Amino acid sequence: MxxxxxxxxxxxxxxxxxxGARATEVAIVIVERGAVxxxxxxxxxxxxxxxxxxxxxxxxxxxxxAEAPPAAEVMAQASxxxxxxxxxxxxxxxxxxxxxxxxxxxGCAAAQPFACTVRLSRRLYPEAPNHQLGTLARFHRLPxxxxxxxxxxxxxxxxxxxxxxxxDLSERWGVAAPEHGxxxxxxxxxxxxxxxxxxxxxxxxxxxx
DNA sequence: TGCCAGGCCCTCTTTAGGGCCTT
Numbered sequence: 001m002x003x004x005x006x007x008x009x010x011x012x013x014x015x016x017x018x019x020g021a022r023a024t025e026v027a028i029v030i031v032e033r034g035a036v037x038x039x040x041x042x043x044x045x046x047x048x049x050x051x052x053x054x055x056x057x058x059x060x061x062x063x064x065x066a067e068a069p070p071a072a073e074v075m076a077q078a079s080x081x082x083x084x085x086x087x088x089x090x091x092x093x094x095x096x097x098x099x100x101x102x103x104x105x106x107g108c109a110a111a112q113p114f115a116c117t118v119r120l121s122r123r124l125y126p127e128a129p130n131h132q133l134g135t136l137a138r139f140h141r142l143p144x145x146x147x148x149x150x151x152x153x154x155x156x157x158x159x160x161x162x163x164x165x166x167x168d169l170s171e172r173w174g175v176a177a178p179e180h181g182x183x184x185x186x187x188x189x190x191x192x193x194x195x196x197x198x199x200x201x202x203x204x205x206x207x208x209x
Numbered sequence: 210t211g212c213c214a215g216g217c218c219c220t221c222t223t224t225a226g227g228g229c230c231t232t
Binding site: 053 | 232
């Protein structure tokens with residue numbers, strides 16, 4: 001279904017899979033028709049060492065990773081869970097990199113398009129103090145989802161942010177049922193052209209009602 | 210046990226540099 005969107009978040013051992021960093025945890029939250037309808041979460045064992053500062057940041061320890069299922073097994077499950085559903089992440093370039101790298105290791109395809117709530121937030125909420133996930137959660141008074149920097153909690157907050165974005169697009173800018181394709185077009189729209197883009201799309205949607 | 214990337218955006222730009230965001 002076109003309105004179905006999968007929100008994903010990884011915890012990792014570093015910032016770049018190209019530098020040897022591996023995922024330690026993945027969470028996926030399914031958003032459909034303005035609500036969270038399903039979720040998947042798992043730690044994963046990529047056979048790598050978790051640096052102390054990552055443990056301090058996330059609470060994920062080497063012992064937790066050692067006891068987790070193999071990364072390839074988890075990624076195969078995650079791939080089946082997502083299917084062909086388009087993806088959303090907060091700073092999508094980061095999560096897309098790990099999604100593609102870990103799926104490639106697991107021998108799975110990674111063809112889903114990624115929309116980015118950082119890019120969308122910068123377009124829609126220039127008045128926000130900054131566009132870190134925690135700041136945006138406070139700015140929008142989103143419900144708390146548990147410890148920050150754990151995959152499921154961060155995916156749930158990102159899903160709440162996505163729902164807020166969809167709600168505002170509908171109520172403030174007149175865009176009816178903004179789906180993933182619209183979000184991709186919106187985030188690619190130049191800042192200077194945004195007012196016209198939203199006005200034009202809102203009007204186009206209104207004419208179809 | 211540790212060093213530090215990649216992509217995107219803005220502007221004092223585009224023949225570039227610096228800041229943000231993720232772990």
